[in-house]
Amino acid sequence: GAVVSQHPSRVICKSGTSVKIECRSLDFQATTMFWYRQFPKKSLMLMATSNEGSKATYEQGVEKDKFLINHASLTLSTLTVTSAHPEDSSFYICSAIWQGARDTQYFGPGTRLTVL
Amino acid sequence: GEDVEQSLFLSVREGDSSVINCTYTDSSSTYLYWYKQEPGAGLQLLTYIFSNMDMKQDQRLTVLLNKKDKHLSLRIADTQTGDSAIYFCAEGGGGNKLTFGTGTQLKVEL
Numbered sequence: 001g002a003v004v005s006q007h008p009s010r011v012i013c014k015s016g017t018s019v020k021i022e023c024r025s026l027d028f029q030a031t032t033m034f035w036y037r038q039f040p041k042k043s044l045m046l047m048a049t050s051n052e053g054s055k056a057t058y059e060q061g062v063e064k065d066k067f068l069i070n071h072a073s074l075t076l077s078t079l080t081v082t083s084a085h086p087e088d089s090s091f092y093i094c095s096a097i098w099q100g101a102r103d104t105q106y107f108g109p110g111t112r113l114t115v116l
Numbered sequence: 117g118e119d120v121e122q123s124l125f126l127s128v129r130e131g132d133s134s135v136i137n138c139t140y141t142d143s144s145s146t147y148l149y150w151y152k153q154e155p156g157a158g159l160q161l162l163t164y165i166f167s168n169m170d171m172k173q174d175q176r177l178t179v180l181l182n183k184k185d186k187h188l189s190l191r192i193a194d195t196q197t198g199d200s201a202i203y204f205c206a207e208g209g210g211g212n213k214l215t216f217g218t219g220t221q222l223k224v225e226l
Contacts, residue, residue, distance in 0.1 A: 104149075
């Protein structure tokens with residue numbers, strides 16, 4: 001159990017376009033999901049907390065209008081990078097909290113975004 | 117603020133034990149975690165320890181927690197080449213947020 005998927009696993013887009021990344025909890029329901037960003041050889045930086053049925057909570061310094069988060073159901077959260085620029089290129093990882101497992105976070109496999 | 121530190125790199129020979137260390141600053145953490153990340157992949161939860169425990173063993177993995185010194189370690193017995201990866205410790209803060217360490221790259225040599 002506790003599988004989290006992300007789609008797509010890899011995306012290349014042109015500067016100025018928008019990209020949507022999906023995060024799904026496959027075998028459990030998650031009222032809370034998190035979105036992280038990871039730079040090469042660096043740790044994970046929390047971007048925002050995604051709450052089912054309500055607005056996401058963004059960390060300081062993260063532009064909410066640029067990184068749109070929608071948590072429309074108990075198994076799906078989406079992150080849309082709007083008007084992407086090369087500096088948005090990164091590895092984006094989501095996680096979902098499984099309340100049935102002491103609120104443990106389970107992570108998706110990540111999405112590699114490259115903006116040309 | 118919260119700060120979690122790890123040494124950046126560890127190299128061991130296959131069959132030896134590996135010990136990865138982590139220091140943290142938030143004494144209110146309820147759980148402390150160890151995650152493994154292989155190249156180009158997400159994070160895999162390896163094990164966790166509740167803050168009122170000193171030690172937890174799970175097959176080849178042993179977690180030691182020194183709450184007084186805010187020091188956490190992960191020992192991998194009989195290290196194999198498949199254990200080569202980046203290992204992150206993380207502490208559970210308020211609102212289920214995790215603060216991750218800087219990551220330790222483990223290299224297992226034959």
